[in-house]
Every structure is written in structure tokens, then in C-alpha cells.
Amino acid sequence: MSFVSRGFRGRRRDAPADGGRVPPGQYLTDDFPVLSAGPTPRTPLEEWSFAITGEVDEPRTYSWEEFRALPAETITRDIHCVTKWSKLDTVWEGVPVSALLEGHETAAEYVVAFCDGGYTTNLPLEDVAEGNAWVVHTYDGAPLAPEHGGPARLLVPHLYFWKSAKWVRGLALRLEDEPGFWEGYGYHNYGDPWKEQRYWGD
Amino acid sequence: MERAAVLGRLTWRLAEVAEIVPETARAATLVFEVDGWPGHRAGQHVDVRLTAEDGYQAQRSYSIASAPGEPHVRLTVERLDDGEVSPYLVGELRPGDRIEIRGPVGGYFVWEPGGGEPVLLVAGGSGVVPLAAMLRRRIETGDRTPMKLLYSSRAPEDVIYAAELDRLDGLDGVDVIHTFTRSQPDGWSGYVRRIDEAMLAAVAWPASQGARAFVCGPTRLVESVADGLLAVGYGPAAVRTERFGPTGGEG
């Protein structure tokens, strides 16, 4: 390990007494760090849409009004970023991906989330379609801020947070797996924090 | 055309604190002994890495304050209240401690003597650090390049290197012009606003003299000054910038 700096602690909290909530190699934070691969997109709501496309019988597009009219859930989850910070008990409000996929027939086994600014990330369909993923528009009781992915982002808390794509504009269903942005640059294709799957080959 | 220096691949090396010199209430200059330091050019920076006992790491970049001819490597750091690295460097670090540094880095935002064209240095807050290194380089080499430093600070007590800059101001070919954005010294008759195009038009060397400009500070200031210099006739190739990010210094 590198040289240890005497007296340096850094900005993080102690792990909670009920251990087991922090995956290996992670540090707790009270902040909500803003990490990005590019500038913050600012799509006006009247131009925003969310699409279900690709290997589906009938592609579907929602306007912002239509998306906000869908039944939403409030959920509390822990989130884990591959850059080693974890934040517990984050509160979100959004539409389950399973509800967005309801009624669509597909042979697809994978999805690619695509976003303003060109970011993409890939997931197995079963990792978003079974009550384990949401498209969220509210964080901590307030509209999701642009720097955190607003107006809407994908939320997939059981995987490293780069899979919770910010500024999401749709899900493309695919027959074949298609590595997204970070997956194409050395990050793990799946990204399970509990198995510490950060990079290819982990 | 710029020449790239052959450094070999960079790695982290240890720097030992020889002395800590307060500059303002929030800023201090850290004076380091660095074994095997290859030398540097005015304007370059180093990356600093801190590691906690449990392996947690944080990393930030700091411009080198010292001129290349000085015996030690000096960094000037401004402590940000909600920062993670700066409160450790300015507050916890003591002489005898060591930190990891990587560098020197940067072949673009550098100034070397011998050019001849006048130089305009524009600083916002702690952006003055690499520009002061350039001024110090001019002085230590006896170079005659006309240099002007336009330095924006919030208040007089925030001015880094105040006494040294006062001494350098008025030396043959060196001019230091301050502007204050929140409060000013008693009896001050100079600029009391953010740097804008009108100020640049009044202060900057006329573009026709082939002047070069180096601009360093918070992103907002850097962008607005770069735009202002283009508006008063500087070509894009004559303006070099280095941004510190939104906080105006590292965190």
C-alpha cells in the first residue's frame, strides 16, 4: 500500500454498528458526490421524452406529462459507487421499470439505457424488470437536480451506481449484450458491489 | 513550437515538509525537500495524494509556487472550509511530515525567459500561485520581459504574497495591479470590481505588441477573462488558461 499520511482521515463517516450494509472496499459518506463523464445536459421538459425501443413488439414513447402521470413509488435504498463511496438510506420517487415494460412482448435478454449527452450503460433485462430498478424523478423529496441526473435517471441500487444512468432518455431492449460507456473502458460488465466487480476480470 | 520535456513516466514520490509559512488567514506556503526532484518550469503543478490508515485516498492538484532556481519546492495552498485535502495540508501537516506528490506536470501553461513579447498574467484568488512562479522566474533570471499581473481578490486580507508583490511592483518592467470585489483597503483608489472587458482593455498590453497572456483561477473568471481578451484583440493562441474548477482552489 502507498505511504500513509499521518493524521489524515478524509471526509467520511464511520460504518454503522449494524455492519453488513457497506460492501467490501467502500467508504461511507454523508455527501452526495457529483461524478460525471461530461457536461450536465439541460433538456427542457417540453422536449424531454422517455422511450422503450429495440426488440419490442411496439416501441413506446412517454412525454414528461405522461411519465409523471404514471403511478410512482417512494423507495429507500443504499447506493454504492465504484469510486468507493457508499451512501445509506437514500430516498427516491419514481416509476418501476417493470411498469414501463409491462405489456411489451420481447425476446430480449438485455437492455441498454441511453441518455442525454450520449452516455450508455448495459444490463441484463432481469436486473431491471423484476422490481429492482426504477426511473426516478425525485430525490429526498425534491425534484431531481440536473447535476444528479435530473429530470430523470435510472436507479439500479443493487449494482454499482454507474449503472444508475443519469439523464436517462430510454431503454433499448437487445438480444445481445452491448457494453455501454464505462463497460467499454475497463469497467466490469455486470458490477455487483458485494462481489467487488469493479473492473473487467474481477 | 513547444518542446516536450522527457520526464520518464511519472510516479508518486515523497516530499518532506521543511517549513510552513502562513500567507493569509486561510493560505499557507508549504516548503518541501524532495529527493531526486528533476526540476520544473514556472507554471507547472504537482498532484498531491493523501492516504489514510485504512487505505482511503484523496488527491488534488496544486501549482508550484517556487521558481525553478529555488532550493526547495514550494506549494501555496488555500484552506477551503468544506475541503477534504486543503484542511489537512493547511492545519494538520507539520514540518517533518511527508506527503506523496506526482510531477512536475504541464508543458502548456508554462513561461520561460527569453521570449521578448510582453506578458500579461491574470489571477483570480489562489490562481495567483503559478503566475507568481512565473514572476519569480523572471526576477531570478534577470530576464527583461515586461510583465503585468492583474490580480483579483475578494478583500485585502485575501491577497496572497501581498508584501512580496508590493516589492516587485514598480521594479523595472514589472507591474502589479490589484482589483477587489468585496472590500478594499482604506484609501484605495484602484479597481473595485470583477475583471471585465473594460478593465482588460485598460490594463492589458495592446494586442498589436504580440503579448501573451496567462490566466488562472476559478472556472468562471478564467472563461470571462479569456473571452474579454479575445474581445480586446488577443488571438486565441496568445491566451493560455488553467482552471481550478468551481471552488476556485482545490478542496
Added chain:
Amino acid sequence: MSMDDDRRLDGNAAAGLLGEIFAVDLTAARCCCGGCGATEQLAAEAVYAAGPGTVMRCVHCGHAMAVVVHGGGRYWLGVSGMTWLEIPEPAPA
């Protein structure tokens, strides 16, 4: 597209990481964007470094010209977004 956002740094911010990979300093190198063809000195391009990796984007069109990920004992360097890189010869010793 708008490149004026707070979190954006410039190529100087990538110099340390690139210096671990390349034996010459690249900030003074010139690069050509694979998206729009514009050429700039690398130090003048936009860098987003607070994330899973460091992304360098063209200041004119936003195209991701280079991506560097450092972790797991290796570096991944993606430069497919750059058409060419012109690196000055080192100064004589």
C-alpha cells in the same frame, strides 16, 4: 453545445495521470477531434476527472476524444475519439 459548466477542468488536470502512461508531457501536444475535426492543444480541451474515469472532450463539439481508467492494477486508455495526436520532440537535454 454548451461546454461552460462548473465541473469541467482542462487538459492540465489530466497531465498527471497521462504522465504515468506516457514518457513525455502531453499537455503541449496537439490533438484532432474525431467528431468535428477541430485541432487544439491537449491542455485546452475539456476534462471531466471526477468520476469512474477521466474523460477528455472536444471543446468545440463535446465528442469524447480520450478516456483513461486507472484501476485493478492497470490503465485503460481509449483514444478512438481522436484522429491524431501531434507530440513535439523532447527538448535536448
